Each structure stands twice: as C-alpha cells, then as structure tokens.
Amino acid sequence: MPLHRLSSVTIGVPDVAATAGYYADFGLAPGADGWFATRDGGDQLRLVQAPTRRLVELRIGADDPDDLDRAAHRLEALGIPAERGADTLIAYEAVTGVRAVLQVEPRISQPEVPATRYNGPGRIERAGARAPGILRAEPVRPRKLGHAVLGTTDFAATSAFFRDGLGFRTSDMIGDIGAFLRCSTDHHNVLVLAAPVAFLHHTSWQVDDVDDVGRGASAMLDGHPERHVWGLGRHHAGSNFFWYLKDPAGNFAEYYSDMDTILDDQLWTPETLEGARGLFNWGPPPPPSFLRPDDLAALMTGAHSR
Ligand SMILES: [Fe+2]
Numbered sequence: 627m628p629l630h631r632l633s634s635v636t637i638g639v640p641d642v643a644a645t646a647g648y649y650a651d652f653g654l655a656p657g658a659d660g661w662f663a664t665r666d667g668g669d670q671l672r673l674v675q676a677p678t679r680r681l682v683e684l685r686i687g688a689d690d691p692d693d694l695d696r697a698a699h700r701l702e703a704l705g706i707p708a709e710r711g712a713d714t715l716i717a718y719e720a721v722t723g724v725r726a727v728l729q730v731e732p733r734i735s736q737p738e739v740p741a742t743r744y745n746g747p748g749r750i751e752r753a754g755a756r757a758p759g760i761l762r763a764e765p766v767r768p769r770k771l772g773h774a775v776l777g778t779t780d781f782a783a784t785s786a787f788f789r790d791g792l793g794f795r796t797s798d799m800i801g802d803i804g805a806f807l808r809c810s811t812d813h814h815n816v817l818v819l820a821a822p823v824a825f826l827h828h829t830s831w832q833v834d835d836v837d838d839v840g841r842g843a844s845a846m847l848d849g850h851p852e853r854h855v856w857g858l859g860r861h862h863a864g865s866n867f868f869w870y871l872k873d874p875a876g877n878f879a880e881y882y883s884d885m886d887t888i889l890d891d892q893l894w895t896p897e898t899l900e901g902a903r904g905l906f907n908w909g910p911p912p913p914p915s916f917l918r919p920d921d922l923a924a925l926m927t928g929a930h931s932r
Contacts, residue, residue: 627793627795627808627809627810627891628688628689628690628693628696628793629686629687629688629689629693629728629792629793629794629809629810630687630688630689630733630734630809630810631667631686631687631731631733631734631809631810631815632684632685632686632687632771632772632773632774632809632810632812632815632816633667633670633685633686633687633729633731633771634669634670634671634672634683634684634685634771635670635671635672635681635683635684635685635771635774635829636671636672636673636674636681636682636683636684636725637671637672637673637674637679637680637681637682637826637829637875637877638673638674638675638676638678638679638680638681638682639673639674639675639676639679639873639874639875639877640675640676640677640678640679640875641874641875642660642673642674642675644874644875645673645873645874645875646660646662646673647874648853648873648874649662649671649673649873649879650662651845651846652768652831652842652846652871652879653765653766653767653768653831653842654670654671654767654768654831655767657669659672660672660673660674664767664768664769664770664771664831664832665767665768665769665770666734666736666737666769666770667734667769667770667771670770670771671771671829677928678924678925678928679825679826679875679876679877679921679925680723680824680825680826681722681724681774681776681825681826682724682725683724683725683726683727684724684725684726684727684774684816685726685727685729686726686727686728686729686792686809686815687728687729687730687731687732687733687734687809687810688728688729688730688731689730689733690730691713691730693728693730693793694710694713694714694715694728694730695710696793697715697728697791697792697793698710698715700790700791700792700793701717701787701791701792704786704787704790704791706718706720706787706791713729713730713731714727714728714729714730715727715728715729716728717787717791717792719784719787719788720783720787721778721779721780721783721784721824722776722777722778722784722824723824724776726787726788726792728792734770736769736770739769739834742758742759742834742835742837743758744757757837758837759835759836759837759838759840759841762837762838762841765845766833766838766841766842766845766881768831768832768833768842768881769831769832769833769834770831770832771829771830771831771832772812772815772830772831772832772866772880772882772885773812773814773815773816773817773829773830774815774816774817774826774828774829774830775816775817775818775819775826775827775828775829775830776816776817776818776819776824776825776826776827777819777820777821777822777823777824777825777826777827778818778819778820778821778824779820779821779822779823779824781802781803781805781818781819781820784818785805785807785818788805788807788816788818789805789807792809793809794807794808794809794815794816795807795808795809795888795891796896797813797814797863797864797886797888797894797896798813798814798863798864798896798897798898798899799896799897799898799899800819800863800898800899800900800904801898801899801900801904802820803819803820804817804818804819804820804904805817805818806863806864808888811887811888811889812864812885812886812887812888813863813864813865813866813885813886813887813888814863814864821922822922822926823922823925823926825919825922825925826877827878827919828870828877828878828879828880829877829878829879829880830868830879830880830881830882831879831880831881831882832882832883832885833881833882833883834883835883835884836858836867836883836884838881838883839857839858839867839868839869839881839882839883840858840869842869842881843857843858843869843871843881846871847871852872853871853872853873854871854872855870855871855872855878855913855915855916856868856869856870856909856910856912856913856916857869857870857881857909857910858909859906859907859908859909859910860906860907860908860909861905861906861907862899862903862904862905862906862907863899863903863904864885864886865884865885865886865907866882866883866884866885866886867882867883867884868880868881868882868906868909869881870916876919876920876921878916878919905917
C-alpha cells in the first residue's frame with residue numbers, strides 16, 4: 627500500500643492549556659506550537675483553539691509524489707477538490723470538515739521492544755523474578771499514534787473519502803455504520819462511524835503491552851476518577867487491549883497494545899461484525915456515554931447554529 631502511516635492528528639479544543647496538561651499526563655511530550663511527541667513517532671498530536679471540540683486535521687504518510695497524484699485523481703473522480711503542493715496533497719472531507727494532508731515522508735521505524743515474559747501453563751518464561759508489569763516504575767509514554775475515530779452524519783460519503791479517495795483499505799466493517807480503515811500495516815488507523823453529528827470520538831496511542839495499558843490508565847485515574855471511560859478490555863476488530871480515558875474537552879483517548887497487523891492485503895479477509903462484536907470481545911460492558919458521549923447534544927446544537 628502506498629500509504630504507510632497515520633502521522634499526526636490535530637484536535638481543536640476550547641481550553642488548550644487545560645487539555646495540554648491532560649496529554650502531558652497521558653505521556654506525550656509537549657513541544658512547540660501546540661505539538662506533542664510520542665517516543666517513536668515524533669510530533670503526532672497538535673492542539674489548537676476551537677469554539678467546540680473537533681477533529682481538525684489528519685496527516686497521512688505516503689511513499690512518493692506519484693502516490694499523491696493518484697490520490698488527487700481519485701478524489702477528482704469523487705468530485706472532491708484537492709490542493710497539490712510539492713510534497714503534500716490537501717483535501718477536506720466535506721461532511722466532517724476534517725482536513726486530510728497526504729505527505730511524502732519516510733516510513734516509521736520502531737525499535738523492537740523485547741516480548742514481555744509472561745508465565746503460562748507448562749511454560750516458564752520468567753523464573754525467580756517478579757513480573758515486569760509490577761516492577762516498572764517509569765511513567766507510561768506512548769510509542770506512537772495508532773488511530774482516530776470520527777463520527778459523521780454521512781457514513782457513505784465520509785468512508786468513501788478515506789477509502790476511495792485517499793486510498794485507505796477496509797479491514798472490517800460494523801454492519802453499515804462503521805468502517806475500520808487502514809493506511810498502514812495496523813488493523814485500523816481511521817474508524818468512520820455513523821453518528822447524529824460530526825465529532826471526534828477518540829484518538830488511540832500504542833504502548834508496549836497490556837501491563838502498560840493498565841499502568842498508564844491507573845496513573846491517569848489517580849486523583850482524576852472523572853477521566854475514566856471504559857476499560858480494561860479487548861476489542862474484537864483489531865484484537866487490541868484497550869482502556870479509554872477522557873480529556874477535559876470531552877475527547878476520548880485510548881491506550882492500546884497488541885493490535886492485529888496486516889502485512890499482506892491478500893492474507894486478510896474483512897468481516898462484517900454485528901452487535902457487540904463490533905465494539906469488543908471481552909471487558910466490562912461499555913457505558914452508554916461511550917457510544918453517545920455526554921456532550922453530543924450540545925455539539926449538535928452547536929453544529930446547527932454554525
Ligand atoms: Fe480505538
């Protein structure tokens with residue numbers, strides 16, 4: 627696939643300072659101009675001021691300029707204008723207002739983190755030592771941005787923009803209301819969800835293993851129980867462990883580990899998931915506010931008055 631990574635996400639929030647403190651606690655490293663860095667992916671989150679919380683921009687890595695030309699032609703066939711720069715292609719998804727920037731850049735290379743040694747029946751991988759998950763003392767710092775999930779009032783149009791226009795591949799579907807799309811070897815980098823209003827549902831950040839999902843979330847909840855949304859659990863689509871938290875603007879942020887990887891498009895068969903499988907495989911039941919965040923009505927009112 628000519629696309630190879632989800633490079634960054636820009637989120638608009640009313641109170642940048644309060645939200646910035648949250649993402650610093652989350653383990654992202656603050657830099658200049660509202661940018662935050664992950665350990666392996668460089669600057670991957672940018673916070674900007676906006677009247678109401680929203681997904682402003684997604685940047686997506688492509689291998690070479692020809693890939694941008696091909697995407698431009700596909701967008702044109704969909705009737706979507708795109709602006710071609712030297713190494714970028716910029717297009718707006720009309721329903722959600724999200725700006726997508728395809729940019730020519732090197733592929734991400736992540737240093738190999740040795741597998742965590744977990745003991746199992748008939749399999750002693752760690753003898754005479756306590757588990758790394760209880761010995762680690764350093765704060766969790768996400769390795770990279772994994773995905774962004776956006777709600778849209780026109781599911782067909784928004785998923786067509788990413789899939790047929792930009793060139794994302796479909797990994798799985800949730801009935802006819804959700805599309806897990808990838809622009810890398812990760813199972814999904816964008817999930818488009820049918821919703822009563824366009825909004826950012828969550829961003830998701832990779833950590834080393836399930837212990838770091840738990841350690842990261844526990845540290846975030848220490849003194850801030852209001853940040854809890856849903857976890858610990860394991861998704862069905864993508865298989866990843868998850869724990870969702872909420873930033874002060876109302877955006878969810880997920881720690882994840884162990885997501886399915888698709889190296890060969892021919893060796894993956896997308897499935898259409900029905901019912902709870904679209905949401906998760908195991909874990910506590912999702913709270914109602916996971917699917918319909920508490921501020922959705924307010925966002926709808928805001929959308930109508932714009
Ligand atoms: Fe997620």
